[in-house]
Amino acid sequence: MMLTVNLLGLGLIALIVWWFWLYKPKLVKAKNVQDKETSNEGEITVVVEDGVYQPAHISINENNSVRINFIRKDASPCAATVVFPDLDISAELPLNKPLVVPLPAMNKGLYAFHCQMKMYSGSLLVE
Amino acid sequence: MSKIIETDPDPLTQELIIEGAGCASCVGKIETALNEVKGVKHAAMNFALRTVTVAGSVDTAQLIQAVESIGYNATSTQNSSDEELLDEKEVAEQKYYHKLMMQMWVGLGLGVPLMVYGLLGGSMTVNSPLERGVWLFIGLLCVAVMFFAGKHFYVGAYKSFVNHSANMDTLIALGTGTAWLYSMVVVIDPLFVPEMARHVYFEATAMIIGLINLGLALEMKARGRTSEAIKRLIGLQAKTARVIRDQQEVDIAIAQVLLNDSVRVRPGERVAVDGVVFEGATSIDESMLTGEPMPVKKTAGDEVVAGTINKTGSIVFKATRVGKDTALAQIINMVKRAQNSKPPIGRLADLISAYFVPVIMIIAIASAMVWLNFGPEPSIAFAVVSATTVLIIACPCALGLATPMSVMVGVGKAAEAGVLIRNGEALQTSSRITAMVLDKTGTITLGAPKVTDILVVNDMDDNIILGIISSLEAGSEHPLAQAIVESASEKNLALTKVEAFKAIAGRGVQGIVNSDNLFFGNEMLMLEQDIALNKDMIASAQQLASAAKTPMYFAINGKLAAIMAVSDPIKEDSVSAIQRLQGNGIRVVMLTGDNQVKAKAVAEKVGINEFFAEVLPEDKSTKIAELQAQGEIVGMTGDGINDAPALALANVGFAIGTGTDVAIESADVTLMRGSLHGLADAIAISKATLRNIKQNLFGAFIYNVAGVPFAAGILYPFFGMLLSPVIAGAAMAFSSLTVVSNANRLRFFKPKEH
Numbered sequence: 001m002m003l004t005v006n007l008l009g010l011g012l013i014a015l016i017v018w019w020f021w022l023y024k025p026k027l028v029k030a031k032n033v034q035d036k037e038t039s040n041e042g043e044i045t046v047v048v049e050d051g052v053y054q055p056a057h058i059s060i061n062e063n064n065s066v067r068i069n070f071i072r073k074d075a076s077p078c079a080a081t082v083v084f085p086d087l088d089i090s091a092e093l094p095l096n097k098p099l100v101v102p103l104p105a106m107n108k109g110l111y112a113f114h115c116q117m118k119m120y121s122g123s124l125l126v127e
Numbered sequence: 128m129s130k131i132i133e134t135d136p137d138p139l140t141q142e143l144i145i146e147g148a149g150c151a152s153c154v155g156k157i158e159t160a161l162n163e164v165k166g167v168k169h170a171a172m173n174f175a176l177r178t179v180t181v182a183g184s185v186d187t188a189q190l191i192q193a194v195e196s197i198g199y200n201a202t203s204t205q206n207s208s209d210e211e212l213l214d215e216k217e218v219a220e221q222k223y224y225h226k227l228m229m230q231m232w233v234g235l236g237l238g239v240p241l242m243v244y245g246l247l248g249g250s251m252t253v254n255s256p257l258e259r260g261v262w263l264f265i266g267l268l269c270v271a272v273m274f275f276a277g278k279h280f281y282v283g284a285y286k287s288f289v290n291h292s293a294n295m296d297t298l299i300a301l302g303t304g305t306a307w308l309y310s311m312v313v314v315i316d317p318l319f320v321p322e323m324a325r326h327v328y329f330e331a332t333a334m335i336i337g338l339i340n341l342g343l344a345l346e347m348k349a350r351g352r353t354s355e356a357i358k359r360l361i362g363l364q365a366k367t368a369r370v371i372r373d374q375q376e377v378d379i380a381i382a383q384v385l386l387n388d389s390v391r392v393r394p395g396e397r398v399a400v401d402g403v404v405f406e407g408a409t410s411i412d413e414s415m416l417t418g419e420p421m422p423v424k425k426t427a428g429d430e431v432v433a434g435t436i437n438k439t440g441s442i443v444f445k446a447t448r449v450g451k452d453t454a455l456a457q458i459i460n461m462v463k464r465a466q467n468s469k470p471p472i473g474r475l476a477d478l479i480s481a482y483f484v485p486v487i488m489i490i491a492i493a494s495a496m497v498w499l500n501f502g503p504e505p506s507i508a509f510a511v512v513s514a515t516t517v518l519i520i521a522c523p524c525a526l527g528l529a530t531p532m533s534v535m536v537g538v539g540k541a542a543e544a545g546v547l548i549r550n551g552e553a554l555q556t557s558s559r560i561t562a563m564v565l566d567k568t569g570t571i572t573l574g575a576p577k578v579t580d581i582l583v584v585n586d587m588d589d590n591i592i593l594g595i596i597s598s599l600e601a602g603s604e605h606p607l608a609q610a611i612v613e614s615a616s617e618k619n620l621a622l623t624k625v626e627a628f629k630a631i632a633g634r635g636v637q638g639i640v641n642s643d644n645l646f647f648g649n650e651m652l653m654l655e656q657d658i659a660l661n662k663d664m665i666a667s668a669q670q671l672a673s674a675a676k677t678p679m680y681f682a683i684n685g686k687l688a689a690i691m692a693v694s695d696p697i698k699e700d701s702v703s704a705i706q707r708l709q710g711n712g713i714r715v716v717m718l719t720g721d722n723q724v725k726a727k728a729v730a731e732k733v734g735i736n737e738f739f740a741e742v743l744p745e746d747k748s749t750k751i752a753e754l755q756a757q758g759e760i761v762g763m764t765g766d767g768i769n770d771a772p773a774l775a776l777a778n779v780g781f782a783i784g785t786g787t788d789v790a791i792e793s794a795d796v797t798l799m800r801g802s803l804h805g806l807a808d809a810i811a812i813s814k815a816t817l818r819n820i821k822q823n824l825f826g827a828f829i830y831n832v833a834g835v836p837f838a839a840g841i842l843y844p845f846f847g848m849l850l851s852p853v854i855a856g857a858a859m860a861f862s863s864l865t866v867v868s869n870a871n872r873l874r875f876f877k878p879k880e881h
Contacts, residue, residue, distance in 0.1 A: 002499070009495065016492075023291050025290070050282050050286040050296075051296050056292070075223035081467055088464070092463070116528075117523075120294075
């Protein structure tokens with residue numbers, strides 16, 4: 001009996017490690033504006049609700065600027081600010097009103113964005 | 128001309144501001160163009176206001192395009208102003224606060240009676256069919272509480288989970304969920320657990336939900352106060368402006384003020400946009416932006432800044448910066464940005480919070496396993512209690528809030544004192560500065576040379592002498608000559624015609640005025656012209672020189688008439704500000720292009736022991752590098768124009784602005800007030816903020832580091848103590864509140880004046 005319980009506990013711990021740290025999240029690609037392949041501007045809508053950005057992990061093409069349209073549906077003050085620390089950009093998101101945050105073209109790399117307290121977090125992969 | 132808009136239930140009415148419409152005939156053209164856009168029901172232009180109101184469901188961009196296609200510019204007024212956004216935010220927050228408070232009452236409404244019952248010795252165990260029935264009912268009541276008062280925790284936890292992330296919601300949902308689930312198992316199938324462990328914890332679930340909602344509500348109230356400074360800045364924006372269009376004065380919303388509009392400001396009114404005065408004279412209170420308490424005189428040609436208050440006179444000015452371009456709008460923007468940026472000290476907390484929640488989950492499981500394996504009976508009950516308590520007591524929020532809350536308050540506080548801090552890093556480095564380099568001209572001194580002394584040798588009047596010398600100097604290009612001419616014009620002295628003007632390089636000037644033969648220049652010039660200088664005169668001149676002034680001799684028809692001294696006066700409060708810096712243990716160094724004697728005189732006057740003289744503008748950064756090589760953390764203060772490279776190289780570059788130059792790019796910190804006290808304030812505020820952040824981080828770390836083992840039951844083997852999940856809930860709810868309240872203490876920080 002104890003053996004089963006212990007194995008169950010260890011299994012749960014392993015599951016936590018895998019689910020929260022080892023799992024590589026799926027990326028959602030920012031669409032080019034007006035679906036033109038030649039456009040240098042990407043566009044994506046991110047919904048801020050219930051503790052998560054949806055989508056939270058976004059990929060964009062190198063040298064593309066991108067417009068992220070945030071729609072905040074969560075009244076909690078945590079959700080109110082989005083910060084892109086590497087780009088020195090931040091925005092106050094109004095409740096239930098879209099707000100476009102334009103980002104400049106970036107070099108290849110991973111750029112995080114999050115709320116002030118990092119309870120909401122997401123990333124931009126420039127490739 | 129313009130059509131009347133019918134009352135239309137269609138809410139889609141939008142307003143555009145039209146630029147470039149100079150004549151009444153444009154109205155018809157613009158209205159026609161807009162009416163042709165598909166979906167437009169009516170378009171009506173108000174020519175006086177240069178606005179057009181469009182009814183119909185149509186995209187704003189299309190309307191703008193239509194106006195642009197016929198050669199005008201249009202902008203939408205839809206972009207809500209900062210003030211509207213702020214109002215909306217406050218309404219939303221108020222609503223959310225009430226919701227949280229309601230949820231708190233729901234949670235405590237069930238939790239408190241249950242807890243009181245337990246404390247009074249009521250049985251919380253399930254031993255008889257009657258007890259089972261009653262507890263089943265309460266368990267279901269608890270589900271209702273979880274749904275109505277705690278739904279946001281569970282939904283948030285679920286959504287985060289499917290997104291492979293975890294946050295505070297996860298911990299609360301798991302903690303309360305575990306307590307509830309265990310209790311339900313006891314109620315539904317008591318035989319599944321040993322007799323001693325047939326205890327229910329519904330009160331914990333309800334209490335925790337209630338307390339955490341309370342904590343969130345109070346935290347939100349407290350957070351509102353952290354943004355007081357930015358609210359005050361936004362409140363400085365005037366709502367309307369009185370513009371003069373077509374010879375008529377009209378009051379319009381400030382969003383509609385266009386570039387080059389003539390704006391009238393009456394006494395007591397706020398300046399609506401930035402501009403240059405062309406009519407009238409007044410004094411304006413700029414303290415809200417620059418921290419400078421004295422009102423500033425304004426006449427034609429002077430700049431006025433949005434947000435400042437007109438005191439006495441009435442003026443008309445031409446708008447030079449409107450909307451998002453005004454200095455005030457830029458200040459608001461910069462402060463907002465800085466408030467959301469994080470100083471390096473917060474990075475560790477960020478790193479920890481990225482792993483925090485899953486680690487706590489692992490600790491909770493591990494703790495339960497230890498209890499099950501080694502704990503006394505009923506070990507399963509202990510395991511459940513300890514896991515629940517660990518999950519509930521851990522508070523990632525306090526850790527996450529520690530830095531940003533203090534930065535919000537500190538940067539805002541600085542802005543109130545006329546100090547604009549670019550980002551969190553500048554804030555942190557400012558608090559560690561060990562050496563401060565001050566540029567002399569414009570920083571310690573006013574940067575505008577003035578005639579300071581006129582020692583008359585004969586019986587002529589001061590002003591007559593100043594008038595003659597400035598007539599003579601009017602033709603000279605020397606910078607000191609300019610100061611003399613300005614002094615004369617300040618006193619409204621008329622210039623007379625000069626004949627036979629000649630500049631003598633390295634000596635001075637000569638000329639003939641009213642048939643008098645004049646020489647004005649240095650000692651050498653007098654010697655060469657055989658003009659007698661007595662000992663007293665030479666002594667006075669030397670005295671002037673050692674007081675950091677430049678003495679010059681003036682002779683009429685071969686006789687010495689006066690000694691005039693010109694100097695760049697030291698700002699009134701430079702000495703006391705420098706003392707404040709030195710009092711903080713900062714090594715103050717002066718930098719100047721002047722010669723050794725003059726540099727020494729200025730340095731002595733302001734109490735600086737160390738100075739670099741004869742430094743060419745391009746060598747300023749070399750001096751900064753020298754100090755850095757000595758291991759100093761160097762701050763550099765200058766006007767931000769000539770010394771941009773030095774400002775950029777210094778660990779923190781401070782630019783002394785003039786109230787309107789907010790966007791000095793090379794500077795990490797912009798001082799809007801000319802006084803060096805702004806610099807001392809900036810350092811004092813950064814030190815206070817950093818101290819506050821450290822207190823917060825320390826508090827949050829200690830809370831979690833001590834709370835979690837305690838919750839896991841580390842004290843049980845020694846003292847038989849195990850923390851109740853309800854106490855953990857209360858501690859967790861108030862830990863974030865403590866951090867926010869501590870940050871709020873900074874609001875009362877006052878830098879020591881003078």
